[in-house]
Amino acid sequence: MPKVTEEHRKGRRREILGAALRCFARKGFHATSMSDIIAESGLSAGAIYGHYASKDDLIRGVAADVFSPVLSELRSAPALPEQPVHPVDFATRLLEGLVAAVGNTAILVQVWGEAAVDASVRELFDTVYAQVLELNRQHVSNWLSATARMPVEAIEEQSLQLARLLTGLAQGGIVQTAFVDGFDVRGYLQAARPLFD
Amino acid sequence: MPKVTEEHRKGRRREILGAALRCFARKGFHATSMSDIIAESGLSAGAIYGHYASKDDLIRGVAADVFSPVLSELRSAPALPEQPVHPVDFATRLLEGLVAAVGNTAILVQVWGEAAVDASVRELFDTVYAQVLELNRQHVSNWLSATARMPVEAIEEQSLQLARLLTGLAQGGIVQTAFVDGFDVRGYLQAARPLFD
DNA sequence: GTCTATATCCAGATAGAC
DNA sequence: GTCTATCTGGATATAGAC
Numbered sequence: 001m002p003k004v005t006e007e008h009r010k011g012r013r014r015e016i017l018g019a020a021l022r023c024f025a026r027k028g029f030h031a032t033s034m035s036d037i038i039a040e041s042g043l044s045a046g047a048i049y050g051h052y053a054s055k056d057d058l059i060r061g062v063a064a065d066v067f068s069p070v071l072s073e074l075r076s077a078p079a080l081p082e083q084p085v086h087p088v089d090f091a092t093r094l095l096e097g098l099v100a101a102v103g104n105t106a107i108l109v110q111v112w113g114e115a116a117v118d119a120s121v122r123e124l125f126d127t128v129y130a131q132v133l134e135l136n137r138q139h140v141s142n143w144l145s146a147t148a149r150m151p152v153e154a155i156e157e158q159s160l161q162l163a164r165l166l167t168g169l170a171q172g173g174i175v176q177t178a179f180v181d182g183f184d185v186r187g188y189l190q191a192a193r194p195l196f197d
Numbered sequence: 198m199p200k201v202t203e204e205h206r207k208g209r210r211r212e213i214l215g216a217a218l219r220c221f222a223r224k225g226f227h228a229t230s231m232s233d234i235i236a237e238s239g240l241s242a243g244a245i246y247g248h249y250a251s252k253d254d255l256i257r258g259v260a261a262d263v264f265s266p267v268l269s270e271l272r273s274a275p276a277l278p279e280q281p282v283h284p285v286d287f288a289t290r291l292l293e294g295l296v297a298a299v300g301n302t303a304i305l306v307q308v309w310g311e312a313a314v315d316a317s318v319r320e321l322f323d324t325v326y327a328q329v330l331e332l333n334r335q336h337v338s339n340w341l342s343a344t345a346r347m348p349v350e351a352i353e354e355q356s357l358q359l360a361r362l363l364t365g366l367a368q369g370g371i372v373q374t375a376f377v378d379g380f381d382v383r384g385y386l387q388a389a390r391p392l393f394d
Numbered sequence: 395g396t397c398t399a400t401a402t403c404c405a406g407a408t409a410g411a412c
Numbered sequence: 413g414t415c416t417a418t419c420t421g422g423a424t425a426t427a428g429a430c
Contacts, residue, residue: 035406055407073414244395
């Protein structure tokens with residue numbers, strides 16, 4: 001199989017996934033029909049089913065697609081002990097990057113809802129959550145190590161607690177970005193700065 | 198119309214709503230069929246449709262039902278300037294009360310997802326959000342007024358920012374309660390205490 | 395108000411030509 | 413790979429007896 005074909009295939013899949021995402025974002029998973037997605041994509045039923053086996057398959061694809069920007073952000077944000085970044089700045093970068101990448105935060109909230117009932121979406125959530133929490137923990141730990149005079153065990157414990165807080169703050173930021181017009185993520189997070197100083 | 202009848206009617210509606218809620222919590226809105234709800238309720242199709250006009254009607258009913266504990270909590274938690282409560286303690290009470298009342302936080306996340314695409318559920322969300330934010334703001338403001346030496350305008354501004362933070366923290370707490378086994382809401386929020394001291 | 399039985403429709407999914 | 417045309421099942425919702 002020639003190279004072009006393979007790339008075309010991937011492109012088609014992205015096209016279809018994009019159409020599905022727009023429909024889901026607009027009407028939600030249960031109110032969106034395959035016909036909606038077919039119409040939105042400008043393709044035909046056959047074309048869709050040639051790439052995705054079912055509606056559930058599309059939902060999972062979209063869910064994965066929505067989570068992937070988070071993971072990319074994470075990968076581009078290693079926690080370096082040598083150059084500690086203020087945890088709030090880190091979280092701001094992560095959250096702003098995510099919002100920019102996903103564009104539509106409403107779909108993110110919907111995917112959370114799906115994660116609550118679908119095992120495979122749940123797995124995606126768990127993976128991302130674990131990584132976010134761990135990276136937050138590392139950043140907090142690095143920061144406290146560099147700036148606070150505390151015994152190592154205290155830092156360990158504090159870091160985990162503060163990482164959970166930071167993670168929750170980010171999640172709440174996503175909810176408010178989705179539902180509050182003109183919500184200012186940056187200002188929102190800045191208010192948490194004193195926690196780490 | 199005699200009194201008993203009216204009460205019976207209400208009871209039946211609650212029964213049906215309870216069955217619907219259990220189904221939705223288990224399988225989600227789109228994977229739950231009316232047959233599922235009918236079976237879960239132990240009643241018949243006719244009985245259900247005698248009380249709720251459609252599946253969407255049930256979804257909205259469940260959404261309202263899920264939000265109502267939040268509102269009850271709010272009503273039972275007035276913000277008194279004379280006896281300021283530490284904002285974290287207030288938020289803890291609110292969140293623990295909510296978690297206890299709803300029982301199933303997974304359904305809450307799903308309702309958020311629905312709010313992202315259904316106007317009438319969205320309205321419910323907006324109402325609750327506005328009230329939570331305002332009550333948080335009042336509590337923070339009272340607390341800062343009593344404990345911090347700041348000019349009034351600074352308190353006003355700080356209060357709103359911190360209220361948004363507290364609200365986001367609560368939302369993140371709901372997400373983590375829904376998805377993290379054995380998540381300790383109380384400990385989670387306590388870590389935010391320094392923000393107000 | 396509730397039941398059983400059933401109508402109706404449209405969803406998701408496929409077949410086969412090109 | 414994609415299209416058109418179509419199947420099939422199950423979903424929502426109703427009718428009419430009790």
